[in-house]
Amino acid sequence: MSTVPGFLLDRVTVTRGPTRLLDGVCARLPAGACTAVVGPSGAGKSTLLRLLNRLEDPSTGQILLNSTPLAELEVLALRRRVGLVAQQPVLLTNHVAEELRVGRAELTEHRIQHLLDLVGLPARFAQRRTSGLSGGEAQRVCLARTLAVEPEVLLLDEPTAALDAVTTAVITEAARNHTAAGGTVILVSHDLPLVRGIAEHVLVLHHGRLVAHGHPDHIDYLEAG
């Protein structure tokens, strides 16, 4: 097998009972770029994303990261390299500063201030209780918590769905900054203007199958949106 930077999906199938959520998907998700995964509801987009940090495993086929099978990597170590920002923010602690230290206990005050700044939250938010945050603020804290671990890959699962314009702009900027710094972004989104704005590469799924891939300018699915 040749060395392929980024993820390589090799005939990946995911079955649940009689249902094929993904069906023989072969794809490359290049390192250092933003790849968007698009397609209609139920196409298997979130399932694909969840495979990339092993929240799920393929039923058959395999996934390689920089030519190493994910199955050979220790799961927690993989999740530090491949950070997920989910559609619904899930906060795990009572205070924002504590939340940012979930994956990196030694985070300094200075670094916490920097992370809050990156996600457009004022410094005083470090002392805020997580229970009082708005949906957009909670999503930005989740993004900061993921960035705190400095993952090489950022998985964004519908991160801007039903959020305010400021939060959407912050997440878009974070995705751009991540690839500009050499990192990899995999974005699942129904927001086709967002996809056109930040993705260099698009995968189109339909009924669990990869039906098109390439540059956003050459993807009919984006034109229809």
Ligand SMILES: Nc1ncnc2c1ncn2[C@@H]1O[C@H](COP(=O)(O)OP(=O)(O)OP(=O)(O)O)[C@@H](O)[C@H]1O
């Ligand atoms: N555990 C499961 N058992 C059976 N079917 C499942 C299971 N998990 C997901 N599905 C189904 O698999 C299909 C793919 O789900 P997935 O969440 O990956 O789609 P999606 O493309 O992300 O959809 P959306 O855009 O609506 O979020 C859906 O039809 C879903 O209902």
